[in-house]
Each structure stands twice: as C-alpha cells, then as structure tokens.
Amino acid sequence: MKSRPSESPVRNGKSRAGHPEDAGSHATLEPASDVLALPHTDWLRHELRVAGPAIQVAEFTAAAAGPGGIHWAYPDLDYEEDDRYLALVNPPDGSQGLRPAAARILARELREAVFQHQGKVRALAGVSRLCPLDLHALIPIPAEILDLGPDHKNAHAWLRAHWGVVMALRKIRLVAAGCKKLRGKKEQVTIEFWSADWTPWPAIAALRQRFPELIFSVTPDYEGG
The missing domain is CATH 3.30.70 (Alpha-Beta Plaits)
Structure with a gap:
C-alpha cells in the first residue's frame, strides 16, 4: 500500500487542488504518462x-x-473485440489459449456486455x-x-x-x-x-x-x- 499525505500536495507542477498550472483547453491536454495510475x-x-x-x-x-x-461513448468496440479475441487465442503470458471459435464467441459476448451496460448507464443519466x-x-x-x-x-x-x-x-x-x-x-x-x-x-x-x-x-x- 502506498503512503499518501492527508492533504493535497504540490507535485509535478500542480497546485494543491491538483490542477496543472497551465492546463489550457481540455482538447489539447496530453500527458506523457499517467504517473498516478497503477497497473x-x-x-x-x-x-x-x-x-x-x-x-x-x-x-x-x-x-x-x-x-x-459515466455514459462514455465506446467508438472502438469492434477493434476491442478483435484485440480480446487475439489475446484469448494467444494469451500474453504464454499460457494455452482458447480455440478460435470459442475465443470469438467469448470476445463477442464481452463486447455485447459492455454495450448493454453503457445502454443502461445512458438510460439512467439525468433520471x-x-x-x-x-x-x-x-x-x-x-x-x-x-x-x-x-x-x-x-x-x-x-x-x-x-x-x-x-x-x-x-x-x-x-x-x-x-x-x-x-x-x-x-x-x-x-x-x-x-x-x-x-x-x-x-x-x-x-x-x-x-x-x-x-x-x-x-x-x-x-x-x-
């Protein structure tokens, strides 16, 4: 477990509130890396x-x-389905993968689950x-x-x-x-x-x-x- 202060610190050019000092438009914010996000x-x-x-x-x-x-859009669901399919057939850790037919079914089910969940989130927005x-x-x-x-x-x-x-x-x-x-x-x-x-x-x-x-x-x- 990481040790953290009990109040907002000043770090990496940010104020106590955590805002970049020269944030500018949200459309151009492109950090080199998200150092606060763990794997x-x-x-x-x-x-x-x-x-x-x-x-x-x-x-x-x-x-x-x-x-x-949060009712996010998912513009790349098709690409994500293909990525999941490839990972299921050839797992990154080198373990034995699924057969292609089974991997395709599971990847498609996962894609549909994301789609259905976001539909429910959108339906609740403002309600x-x-x-x-x-x-x-x-x-x-x-x-x-x-x-x-x-x-x-x-x-x-x-x-x-x-x-x-x-x-x-x-x-x-x-x-x-x-x-x-x-x-x-x-x-x-x-x-x-x-x-x-x-x-x-x-x-x-x-x-x-x-x-x-x-x-x-x-x-x-x-x-x-």
Whole structure:
C-alpha cells in the first residue's frame, strides 16, 4: 500500500487542488504518462464530511445526487473485440489459449456486455438520483470528452485536471450515523466513497469554491483498501 499525505500536495507542477498550472483547453491536454495510475487499480476508501447552514447542505446534497455512472461513448468496440479475441487465442503470458471459435464467441459476448451496460448507464443519466455523490453530476464531463471514450489520453487528462481520478467513484453511501444537526441551524452529512488510486482533490477544491459557506473535510483511509 502506498503512503499518501492527508492533504493535497504540490507535485509535478500542480497546485494543491491538483490542477496543472497551465492546463489550457481540455482538447489539447496530453500527458506523457499517467504517473498516478497503477497497473492494477488501487481502490481507496474515504469519508467526506460536509457541514454548514442547513439550506446550503441541502443544496449540496441535491446537486450531488445522480446515477453514479459515466455514459462514455465506446467508438472502438469492434477493434476491442478483435484485440480480446487475439489475446484469448494467444494469451500474453504464454499460457494455452482458447480455440478460435470459442475465443470469438467469448470476445463477442464481452463486447455485447459492455454495450448493454453503457445502454443502461445512458438510460439512467439525468433520471436516477440514488448515488449521493456523483462527480459527473457535480462536475460534468463535456460531451466531446465523453465521445473520446474512457481510455483516451485526453479523457484521462481532463479527469485528472477536474476530478483528480480517472474513474467514477464506487461504493458510495450516505453514512447514517454521520448525518446530524449542529447548533445554529447547521447540519453535517458524511458520505463514504472509494476512489481509484488517489483522492479526488481537484473535485473537492471545486466544491469548496462552488459552496463557500460549507466546510468540506475529506479523510482518506489508506489502510482500508
């Protein structure tokens, strides 16, 4: 498990919020490499506490609610099916592969599963509000970035700059014990979530600017993953 600070650091020319100092247009963000992404995703548990005037807390919870998924476009599904087929016939690790007919069937089933899943995500967009902390609802990904697909380097660059993570948050739940009323008509809500490889500091910074009367406190649990 990697050791990380409890607040957003300044590293690689980035501010505490995680924004590149000269980010420019999202269409031209092309990092040489995603140094914060591990070969295998490291999911990290966090607790986000939001406190302040009751009205503003209610405004935040309303704005943050959404389906919790990202309706990416997948422009290269046919190519990805062929790549999966080749990997199944000739596994990269040198192990025995599947017979061509079986590999083609499995590769096609995997392609269809991705297609069906994204159809469900698109159907829920703008309708479902079951997720209490939907970053795409709070900080929407532009349509031209969604059209690139989730694996495109420019999509990763936009997500790093604006969210701080390149995947949607997971295992998001409102912690009932953390929902309490404070003095002076103030309230606090606590939301648990898991993020990929890193804490979404740019998103937290954007929320602090958007809701200046609220206090956002995020606690990473680097031992919980």
